Amino acid sequence: MDLALLRTFVTVHRAGSFTRAAALLGLSQPAVTSQIRTLERQLGRPLFLRRARGVTPTTVGDELAHKAAPHLDALAEIVETGLADTSSLRTLHLAGPPEFTAERVVPALIGPADDGQGFALRTSFGNAEEVLDGLAAGHHDLAVSTARPRGGLLTATALCDEEHVLVAAPRWAEQIGTGKLDRNGAPALDHVPVVEVHDSLPFVSRYWASVFDARPAAPGTVVVPDLRAVLACTAAGAGLAVLPRYLCADALERGEVVALHHPVVPPLRTYFLVVRTGTLAMPHIARAHEGLLRAAAAWN
Template sequence: MVEYDKRGGTPSLDLLLTFLEIYRAGSLSAAAQRLGVTQPAVTGQLARLEEQVGEPLFLRSRKGVTPTQRAAVLASRIGVHVDGLRGALTPEGAEPVLSGTVRVGGAAELMTLRVMPVLADLGRRGVRVQVTLGLADDLLSQLASGALDLVVSAVRPSRDGVLAMPLVDEEFLLVAAPALAHTVDGERLAADPSAALAHLPLVAYADELPIVRRYWRSEFGRRPPNPVAMVVPDLRAVLAAVVAGAGVSVLPRYLAAPALAAGDVVQLHHPEAAPLNTLYLAVRRGAPAGPALAVLRDRLQRAAREWGGL
């Protein structure tokens, strides 16, 4: 294995590749496993690279290694180039071999119904995928702290160090079981929809009624005056409660569509312009995107174009 360019004294591709694997894996042992070599070999290559660079690139601890500022700068400068060189060695038409771990966060419903097929494809290509389900604010905090690599976020991130790109728009519908819908006066609904719907109990995602409240304010210009019958922090469970007649709710079209098609629920209100919410792909600004993460971002963006909206 060639370690140095003898003519110019610059590190070879082998040393830089080893450095990137350590940087991305967070430990010497994990890097050795991903490279298919022994840990002493990885340690030796890192020592030779640090000798040539002239300073340490990682701080060692029992939990692994922490990159120095010099290491972060070096990874950001060489990552895409080293990955490109590896990709150039892949036979034409073949997908590059992927490895490592990608940590992804998102809402349980969207991840289950739309994102999981994309993640499964990544898993089949040799990547270990760790999924965290939760609320956008919590997940974005974990992203900013380095605990996650990518978040599919229902809110536009406002944190420093987080870069967001629009992914897809989701459309929201006000739905009810047919029996409850029959209790709404059609003429009154057209004249004063909030009053016409005020007797219907709500099934909400959270105590603050985040989705329902936003719909009422955007479409009716006020907070919902309705009684709250049930609060359940999973939109799939919200839909099940609505189908069972517990109340009405506001749900994304992609989630409600099968129940609408089956006649289990009906759309109570038909606004002139559909209420939309943009979903974002969020990553840490300046963090080197390894091959697996880069492939995941590309696949999610391609999948979202096929969804054409949610």
């Protein structure tokens, strides 16, 4: 069987689209379609179901991808590094949410200046859907995600839990008053403006549902698409916010913001380290994966 056909097949399986696979492979879409049809004729079974948007693998397609993809990745590793070149510095392509990646993941990977990490690093930011799609399509080697992927093409390992804290500037804490939130619950905060990363209030809504079993009444007054900016606006007095503890711990210690509530069970969100199945056999990916797991042991 022609390895080029398998390579095209795995790329289509990961990309979920002939068009995206063609762009990744540097081929025309008709060429990709022709190669997939040739492979299907050789196997005597359909590998994909054509949909209005993209393709869905059949059971046979999924089984073939799970068996073939790790071996094709290993062959690509041999070709890219060279059989005799042991001194080349591999590039690790990492993707994850901007704040967590910048504040925790990248510093943990870089390490001390006199102890190089053994790979060059290229970083991309995005939400969970974006980074997992990019990983599956081969754009990234390692992804940090708040969603655990389904299926067998991606392998996820729990990295750490992130505690969420309800905070505001001291003047808002004084206005709310000691004990009022404990007595009245979420309605005690209805008059306080909300600072968030999106109009849908993802962090505040999750906190309200988990802690108060309610929905937030106030809309987002200040919306900025970065949690570090949310912290800055909150410290400046723009309103309340729900932030990861790792991000606001220093501001809490300095008194720039105050924790408004201390639930017995604080809301948590889990981060996962995700790779394409089989790629942990590649030394630079394995080293980054192991290094982050060791670093995360001190984060919780």
